[in-house]
Amino acid sequence: MAEFESTVDYDTFLGNFEGPLDLLLHLVKEAKIEIRDIFVSDVTEQYLKYIRAMQKLDVDKAAEYLTMASTLLEIKSKALLPKIEEGEEEDEGELLVRKLEEYKLFKEASEKLKETENVDRFYKEPDKSVGETKVVYTDFNVQGLVDAFFKLMMRVDEKRIRAVENREIPREVFTVRDRIDFIRATLLDRQYVSFFELFDENVTRSQLITTFQATLELLKLQYIKVEQNETFGDITLILREDRNEEIGEIDEYN
Structure with missing residues (x-):
């Protein structure tokens, strides 16, 4: 160096x-x-x-x-x-x-999601002359999601996580696909959910990371839109009205 x-x-x-x-x-x-x-x-x-x-x-x-x-x-x-x-x-x-x-x-x-972030900065009315057009949510910066999640990670008590992960019980394995399905099922039932509500009190780091990746994937695929009222604040995930169909196979996570 x-x-x-x-x-x-x-x-x-x-x-x-x-x-x-x-x-x-x-x-x-x-x-x-x-x-x-x-x-x-x-x-x-x-x-x-x-x-x-x-x-x-x-x-x-x-x-x-x-x-x-x-x-x-x-x-x-x-x-x-x-x-x-x-x-x-x-x-x-x-x-x-x-x-x-x-x-x-x-x-x-x-x-990786910079392109998605740039798209979501601008609102575009549907143009009927060019067929189906997706209306994107306007007031969100992808970095806001990253910052909020990283702050959550830093707040998690290390000793509590170790105590949970070191229990002598079979450890449940969470995949990104599992968390995608979980988030989607939650949104189909409630239409929106607080990002922090996706984690229970016994959350592990593996759950935090896979849930974060699942959220990014759903955002990239435009199955959800998000709202954030303040910097580093909680994130609200909202199911897009036109995307309530089944999520197809995502090769990267199957």
Whole structure:
């Protein structure tokens, strides 16, 4: 990885990122490594180099980056100690890797749906001269769904999730197709549903992720439209009146 020149405007550069996870993901891509190799590469040092150089970030944003910096340093120092025995709680390194992998998933999902997002920005009246035309919902940004969902993920209590997932009972497997069918059945019964209502109190990360992917797929296929009243707020999923037929086979999830 190339060294950063002293002429770099670090404050402007950091302003291009949504937060410390976004910066870390950028550095991982630049280094062309797997996320799980982050602690055996120079990514941590490069991250710290940026943080030491920043001067003008506001207090709240700087605190986020500094907290991540301290976490990285602690993980680096613990890497020199004997590894914990199997069965002990997930360490901070594994937790950070998992969060970074999830963030990468959401970023990729958002980028994948940019075209859909751009279409949904504009309202177009049906043009009878060109046959059937789908009227798209106007006031929604796909990134809003990604942001709201990621905030939900960050709010979920880690210990509660581990307690649920580590129970000695057969684990139910949720596929994206299962969650597509579940969302559709719910909407056929109620016409609309709160995004957060799709999760029960014992939600696991696998359920969260597959439900998120199912929602994105239904949005991409224009089976649903969505409303969001405030940034990072809850999302309302609404079944399109003209799309209440059976959802056909989706090769990617079958």
